[in-house]
Amino acid sequence: MITREGWSFGIITDGHQQERILKIINSIKSQNIPNFEVIIVGDNKKNYSFQNNLIKFINFKDFGKWQNFNNGETFPISIKKNLIINKSQYDKICFLHDYVMLDKNWYSGILKYENKKNWKILTNIIFNKDKTRVFDWVLYDHPVVYKKVAYLPIKNRINHYQYIPGYYWCAKKEVMNKYKLNEALKWGEKEDVEWSKRVRKVYKFSFNSFSSVSFLKYKYGPWSHDNNRFKKLVLRSYIIKLLFYLRILKNS
Numbered sequence: 001m002i003t004r005e006g007w008s009f010g011i012i013t014d015g016h017q018q019e020r021i022l023k024i025i026n027s028i029k030s031q032n033i034p035n036f037e038v039i040i041v042g043d044n045k046k047n048y049s050f051q052n053n054l055i056k057f058i059n060f061k062d063f064g065k066w067q068n069f070n071n072g073e074t075f076p077i078s079i080k081k082n083l084i085i086n087k088s089q090y091d092k093i094c095f096l097h098d099y100v101m102l103d104k105n106w107y108s109g110i111l112k113y114e115n116k117k118n119w120k121i122l123t124n125i126i127f128n129k130d131k132t133r134v135f136d137w138v139l140y141d142h143p144v145v146y147k148k149v150a151y152l153p154i155k156n157r158i159n160h161y162q163y164i165p166g167y168y169w170c171a172k173k174e175v176m177n178k179y180k181l182n183e184a185l186k187w188g189e190k191e192d193v194e195w196s197k198r199v200r201k202v203y204k205f206s207f208n209s210f211s212s213v214s215f216l217k218y219k220y221g222p223w224s225h226d227n228n229r230f231k232k233l234v235l236r237s238y239i240i241k242l243l244f245y246l247r248i249l250k251n252s
Contacts (some may be wrong), residue, residue, distance in 0.1 A: 006091065
């Protein structure tokens with residue numbers, strides 16, 4: 001397949017989120033991106049197609065079993081993400097779980113960032129449904145935080161101690177062709193951490209402060225104000241920010 005200049009948006013779904021997926025598609029269409037496609041990987045018979053065949057639908061039953069919580073099967077998330085890589089026709093891929101939509105001016109923010117910097121792997125601010133920030137640009141497994149996560153200041157980077165959370169990220173197709181997800185890892189087995197540890201040895205992670213995306217459902221986690229880990233996350237993040245300010249930690 002010849003790779004063209006443009007965007008491939010890959011939506012990973014369990015096949016039961018029609019309303020959310022339509023919202024995600026509309027958030028993509030509203031960006032006025034010149035060349036794009038939407039690839040939906042799931043098990044759902046609903047026809048999402050619209051003009052110019054811009055949507056591809058992959059019935060995951062053709063590629064193996066899919067999630068069924070009732071009988072204990074595990075979600076083969078890495079296989080689904082690799083299908084997006086294999087089926088994409090454009091040089092930039094945006095991976096979206098079926099609860100992540102693009103915010104207004106996402107694409108104009110991308111263009112603004114690209115006018116200043118080149119990138120291979122890119123993320124941006126990610127908001128929970130209540131508009132609090134979830135993990136997007138974070139320090140991970142650094143000796144200072146010891147296997148914990150802390151927010152990095154947006155302008156700073158410690159590439160070899162970061163990971164890109166798997167619910168949303170962008171990457172050049174050339175990168176994803178070389179570094180596909182480990183298909184032995186299923187949902188909940190930290191496929192995003194394992195992938196990040198491999199790819200960060202070769203490529204820099206980049207953060208685009210001009211764009212954002214938002215969850216369509218509330219996702220509970222350490223970033224939630226009512227989580228008993230929230231205060232410790234805030235403290236660790238403040239310490240990291242202070243260490244950069246004092247130049248004890250430096251960009252790498």
